[in-house]
Amino acid sequence: GITLADSIAPHWFTPPEDSPSTYGLLSLKLILGGLWSGITGTPTAVRMCPPLTTKNWSFYAPLLAVGTAGGTILIVNLATRALFREYSTHTCTVQGIEWTSHTSFVSYAHTPPNPSGHVRNEIATTDLQTGRVTFLKRAEPDSNDHTPIETIKISNHKNYLVVKYKDRPLEFWDARTLTFIRDVVSNPPTFSCIEWYPTHAKTKPQKSDSNLATGMGMTVDFDVAMGTTDSNKSQSQERELLTVIDDGGAMWHISMEGSRVRVTNPNPVQVPVYSP
Numbered sequence: 224g225i226t227l228a229d230s231i232a233p234h235w236f237t238p239p240e241d242s243p244s245t246y247g248l249l250s251l252k253l254i255l256g257g258l259w260s261g262i263t264g265t266p267t268a269v270r271m272c273p274p275l276t277t278k279n280w281s282f283y284a285p286l287l288a289v290g291t292a293g294g295t296i297l298i299v300n301l302a303t304r305a306l307f308r309e310y311s312t313h314t315c316t317v318q319g320i321e322w323t324s325h326t327s328f329v330s331y332a333h334t335p336p337n338p339s340g341h342v343r344n345e346i347a348t349t350d351l352q353t354g355r356v357t358f359l360k361r362a363e364p365d366s367n368d369h370t371p372i373e374t375i376k377i378s379n380h381k382n383y384l385v386v387k388y389k390d391r392p393l394e395f396w397d398a399r400t401l402t403f404i405r406d407v408v409s410n411p412p413t414f415s416c417i418e419w420y421p422t423h424a425k426t427k428p429q430k431s432d433s434n435l436a437t438g439m440g441m442t443v444d445f446d447v448a449m450g451t452t453d454s455n456k457s458q459s460q461e462r463e464l465l466t467v468i469d470d471g472g473a474m475w476h477i478s479m480e481g482s483r484v485r486v487t488n489p490n491p492v493q494v495p496v497y498s499p
Contacts, residue, residue: 264291270320290317321377420464
């Protein structure tokens, strides 16, 4: 067979003075020292890493996570414009990616829906330093009995993540310990949009805090109602707030503090009316 070395013509060279030959034949060869590949597959999800701050400036790198239709997640360094990492994480199309820190991210994927609208969901977290992939949720290969995941939102302080399904209650997870906290059932059971509060300062737990804010109405404390004790609480005790809007147009406020979940009574969104 023809090799890459055969395509390079040999060259004549002048041998050293102590050599009996007048001319010598030099055969050139190429040695593979590295292989750089671009983005392979059809991109289906993209997410930029957390921004540059005074706390991470010493090790910061502008990393872009790209999910593909084949379940592969590619990490691209935008400073060098080179492929930094490649992970074969999922067995189906990647639907979304959320960074939990500068060195880890959570991704979710699901198969195409069957005639009944059910899919096989996968949720995994990946550590860039070790390459370890931990599945938070992974159904059996022949199991398609779940509604698809629509989105996953990570809180601003990276303590909690909420999973939004189609026609299913919200699921809350501890982003630091990767443990399930609980789901929140509402009536109607689905929400149109969810978003975490952009808090800029850490909120200390307050025992007398029975409401999220003055004038928001009464709250339902799921931690007390379900009999949660201190022994099985989540390790993340920082309080963060989530705003959701259900299909009926009512706004809910949810407070997360460890394993304690507080939900305010839904309030309709007020639309101001201006008279001409």
